[in-house]
Amino acid sequence: MPPDASVTGWADFDDDVATAPSSEDLALLGALAADLTDLGYTVDGVAALLGAQAAAALDRGQTAPALLECRRLLGGPRRTRAVPVLLWLLGEAVEQQDLRAAFPGTGVSGLEHLRLIEPVGAEASGPHRRATVDLRPYGSDVAGNLWVASDLGSEQRPGPLRRDHVLGIGGASLTLAQTVMRAPVDRALDLGTGCGIQSFHLLSHARHVTATDISERALAFARFNVLLNAPALDVDPQHLGDRISLRLGNLLEPVAADRFQLVVSNPPFVITPRTGGPEDTYTYRDGGLAGDAIVENLVRDLPGVLSPGGSAQLLGNWEISGSTAWDRRIRAFIPAGLDAWVIQREQQSPVQYAETWLRDAAEDRDRESYLAGFDAYLDDFASRSVEGVGFGWIWLRRPPAPSDLVRVTVEEITHEIEQPVGPHLAAAVARSDWLAAHTEQAASGSGIADEFLLVADDVTEERHQRPGAEHPGIILLRQGAGLRRTTLLSTELAGFVSACDGDLTAGQIAGALAMLLERPDAAFIAELLVDVEQLLREGFLVPLP
Structure with a gap:
């Protein structure tokens, strides 16, 4: 039995869910992937096809420019390339002859067997087909060009969403993917996988991924997406359990007996x-x-x-209650230890x-x-x-x-930050761990005083002063990368930062400033080094490698 195998295996989320794509025919999925590749159905390919303005409008949910451009393309040599955009991104009905030309390997019957299209109207033999799902390209930073199936949105199929709607590539899922710290791990959990976006990313740095959801339809979509993108995700379709498994259930219930090095959840x-x-x-x-x-219990x-x-x-x-600080409630969620x-x-x-x-x-x-x-x-x-x-x-x-x-x-x-921010968050955690180790050493008289420090490469300094003033009234440090923090410096701290070129230890710089400012007392040096620790924690300063 593969690691993390579940009694509800992969096959249980296919034909039993008639309203989700079918993933039982691996050869047909391979043919679809080949057709989509030949069509240039990638993020860059669609942008080049539609033009910058129409593509940008489509990203905002405005379909009109893309629809007008696709209709124009139907009269020219790039007719077939417009077909998947019309079908799955714009929700338009497409003629069978255009589908045959665009998908020679999959065919119209193959697309229907995969439950990606359906006849328009009551006549199954009618000339037009429409999408049953949203199938769009995804430019992953870890696996290259992928495709993601999800339910159609309201802009493609008017009206309120179905209650068991399976969300596609949304702003929240992209935010989480950009935020995760991607250190290699043995076992990872994608809690509430939906259509499987987080699992795509986890597979790039986890030996095995467990994906859970309360929705059978969501798990069926996730299974389809993994199999469609199996080569890019380094997954063997014949041995899926070696890399990824699906579990049906509410939140942590399906994995209560398991342990993971990383849990990711939207x-x-x-x-x-x-x-x-x-x-x-x-x-x-x-x-x-x-x-x-739900967040309180999960945390x-x-x-x-x-x-x-x-x-x-x-x-x-x-x-957030109006009578308390915004952070009071979320702090109460966090368990001790x-x-x-x-x-x-x-x-x-x-x-x-x-x-x-x-x-x-x-x-x-x-x-x-x-x-x-x-x-x-x-x-x-x-x-x-x-x-x-x-x-x-x-x-x-x-x-x-x-x-x-x-x-x-x-x-x-x-404020706006740099994306993906995950590597910067990981660096911040590493700095915090480094400082914690030195805090423990401080009890024996060392701490950061013996360390050589540098100003981070992305940090700049700003000084503001009134016209004619002898000294600046405001000194700021700004980060150009990562969390792009800004911090206000005292004159003493600004002097310390300006001397952080790796030639003197933190203790030597603090001692020199104490002498220069005629404050050669231990309390001044200790207080200054506490402020220096905060600059280290926030990434304005870094230890000399």
Whole structure:
């Protein structure tokens, strides 16, 4: 039995889910992949086909320029290249003769067998076919050109989304993929896999990936996507269990007995009024609990599936009461004995939040239904005195051994940052670990005082002063990469930073400044080095290699 094998194996998520793509015919999937490759159906290929403006509009969800360009292309030599764009990205009906020309290996019957298209109207023999799924190219930074199947969105198939909608490549999934720290691991967990995007990335640095979801349809989509992209993902279709397995169940229940070095999750964190039953929720975003309890429970339970030294990265929402600091509630979620780093990226009012998620599922098309939904959101938030909702990233780590020196950092960073930010977050964790080790040494009199420091390559300094003033009133350090922090320096700290060229130790620089400023006392040096540690922690300074 392969590692992490489940009693609900791969085959259980195929033909039993008639509303998801079929992945039983590996030869047919190979033919489809070959046809898509020949069509140039990649992110760059579609952009070149449509032109920069139409492609950019399509990325924003505006389909009109792309549709007009594709209709123009139907009259020229690139007619076949327009077919998959019309079919799967724009939701247009396509003539069978165009499908035959575009997919000579797969054929119309093959596309129907894979459950990617269906006849238009009641006549199966009619001349037109339309998409049953969204199948789009994905430019992965770890596996190159891939394709991802998911449910059609409201711009392709008008009307509210189905309640068991399987989300495709969304902003949140891309955010998480760019945020994950990608160190090599033996076993990784994609919790709430959806269509499988996070698993794609995990397969690049994990020996084995377990993907879970509460939705059988989602697991069927994930299975199809992995098999369609098997060569690029370094997966053998005949021995899938060697690299990846699927498990059906709610959150951590399917893996309660397992341990992982890395857990990645874009959970169903959306705060939703509990006004009806399960039939009134969207499985891809609603966790089925009141308020932010889904994130609270997940954060508290995750340590149970982490190996010693293992970490978890997830996205989440948390409620904010008007009478307390924004970080109070999310801090309360974090279990004792765990390293944690929470970054709030955005905060919305209840009105903004309701607007965002009602529009997300196209529930704003019917005025009265929209008003009822909005009212339910506002009443739900008011019942808990919620005046804001935070969104952000959560990183948790189980220490290799029980320790009193766990570190919990909760901060707000709302400005634009560099993407992918995962490598920069990993570097920050490494610096924090380095500092923790030196903090332990400080008790014996060493600490960072004996270390040689450098200013990070991306850091610049700004000085501002009033006209005619002898000295600057404001001195700033700015990062050009990563989290792009800005920090305000005192005159003494600015002097310290300017001397960090690797020639003198931190203790020697601090001592020289103490003499220069006529403050040769141990307290001044100790306080200065505490500020230096913060500059190291945030990446303005780095140890000499």
